[in-house]
Amino acid sequence: MRGKFQWEHAVLLLALVLLTVGTYIGLAVAPPERHMGDVQRIMYVHVPTAWIAMLSLTVAFVAAIGSLWSGKHKWDAAVVGSTETGVVLTGLLLSQGMIWARATWGVWWDWDVRLTTSLVMFILFAGVLALRASVDSAERRASWSAVAIIVAYADVPLVYFCVRWWRSLHQVQSTPETVDAAMMLPLRINAFGMLFLATWFIVRRARLELAQRQVEETTLPERRSVEEVQHA
Amino acid sequence: MTSHGKRRAALIGALSAAAIVIAIMALSGIGDNLVYSWSPSELLAARQKAVGATVRLGGQVEVGSLERVQPGEPLRFRVTDGKESVAILANAVPPAMFREGIGVVIEGTLRKDGHFETQRLMVKHNNEYQAPEEGEMVNAKELERTLEGEV
Numbered sequence: 321m322r323g324k325f326q327w328e329h330a331v332l333l334l335a336l337v338l339l340t341v342g343t344y345i346g347l348a349v350a351p352p353e354r355h356m357g358d359v360q361r362i363m364y365v366h367v368p369t370a371w372i373a374m375l376s377l378t379v380a381f382v383a384a385i386g387s388l389w390s391g392k393h394k395w396d397a398a399v400v401g402s403t404e405t406g407v408v409l410t411g412l413l414l415s416q417g418m419i420w421a422r423a424t425w426g427v428w429w430d431w432d433v434r435l436t437t438s439l440v441m442f443i444l445f446a447g448v449l450a451l452r453a454s455v456d457s458a459e460r461r462a463s464w465s466a467v468a469i470i471v472a473y474a475d476v477p478l479v480y481f482c483v484r485w486w487r488s489l490h491q492v493q494s495t496p497e498t499v500d501a502a503m504m505l506p507l508r509i510n511a512f513g514m515l516f517l518a519t520w521f522i523v524r525r526a527r528l529e530l531a532q533r534q535v536e537e538t539t540l541p542e543r544r545s546v547e548e549v550q551h552a
Numbered sequence: 553m554t555s556h557g558k559r560r561a562a563l564i565g566a567l568s569a570a571a572i573v574i575a576i577m578a579l580s581g582i583g584d585n586l587v588y589s590w591s592p593s594e595l596l597a598a599r600q601k602a603v604g605a606t607v608r609l610g611g612q613v614e615v616g617s618l619e620r621v622q623p624g625e626p627l628r629f630r631v632t633d634g635k636e637s638v639a640i641l642a643n644a645v646p647p648a649m650f651r652e653g654i655g656v657v658i659e660g661t662l663r664k665d666g667h668f669e670t671q672r673l674m675v676k677h678n679n680e681y682q683a684p685e686e687g688e689m690v691n692a693k694e695l696e697r698t699l700e701g702e703v
Contacts, residue, residue, distance in 0.1 A: 351683035388563035425674045426647030470566035474573035487588040489657050494679040
């Protein structure tokens with residue numbers, strides 16, 4: 321692996337450029353919202369975070385299916401990378417949402433359906449990570465966490481559609497028709513930036529998992545205790 | 553059964569479980585039993601049953617209903633759904649975006665005299681984000697000031 325150029329670093333560079341440009345336009349160039357003022361600018365991180373969090377967990381869902389179907393390590397590595405990235409993004413999503421909620425709705429939190437399903441999403445997928453940490457056998461860890469992810473994924477479409485199906489405090493999805501063109505530009509740039517940043521995290525974490533697995537498999541059978549090494 | 557077969561059986565089981573959960577949530581009308589907020593019409597229709605219970609009332613601040621009050625007095629306005637409206641007594645600092653015509657969700661209780669009393673007043677935002685119109689100034693100071701208020 322050493323010395324070989326790894327493509328994801330080019331993706332990371334692109335992510336950092338896009339996030340810098342998008343955030344600059346969002347903070348300094350785009351107009352304030354007519355009723356919300358500057359508070360609305362949190363949209364340029366909140367909405368991309370939401371999209372990419374759900375996308376990461378969708379990748380985890382697909383990887384979990386691949387892992388159960390084929391039993392191949394690379395699918396399990398993709399499961400780890402995308403689940404961890406998705407959980408971190410969901411945590412960020414909830415925090416940003418609370419800040420925006422306090423400034424516009426007037427409260428940090430309310431048990432409306434969008435907020436509740438999002439919190440459930442965070443808890444379920446964090447639970448998958450806790451489950452992984454508690455299983456020693458690599459085969460069992462892969463199968464159990466894949467099953468848990470597939471079941472937990474049922475919540476992800478709910479997070480998206482709940483505001484259309486039920487009454488809530490959170491508004492329904494905006495569209496390019498309901499958002500000023502000058503606000504759509506930084507939103508789109510940051511969405512791609514977030515996509516590439518998440519891609520980098522997922523791929524790096526998956527490579528790390530594969531490398532760890534390789535080390536475990538090549539050294540475990542002949543692993544010696546510290547005493548044995550010292551007396552050798 | 554081989555571990556290969558076990559894994560695929562688990563895959564089918566997990567996918568079925570996820571699909572069943574989504575189908576139940578989408579089709580069973582479970583949302584009808586978990587009502588987030590009542591409209592003024594629903595609240596008034598259930599009047600006797602609703603008195604004294606803590607519920608959320610959702611609607612719009614009726615245009616022309618917001619009364620000027622002295623500091624320390626409860627805020628008075630009406631919430632409407634276009635058909636019925638309810639008089640509100642709010643012991644809360646309203647969020648900065650609070651104004652006539654805006655959507656609100658109010659958590660509180662309906663009193664016997666027909667007033668809805670609340671200490672938790674939330675403003676709803678719609679999905680529109682627009683630049684200020686020409687000449688229109690966004691009052692950032694006002695926004696910041698209300699953030700300091702205790703709610």
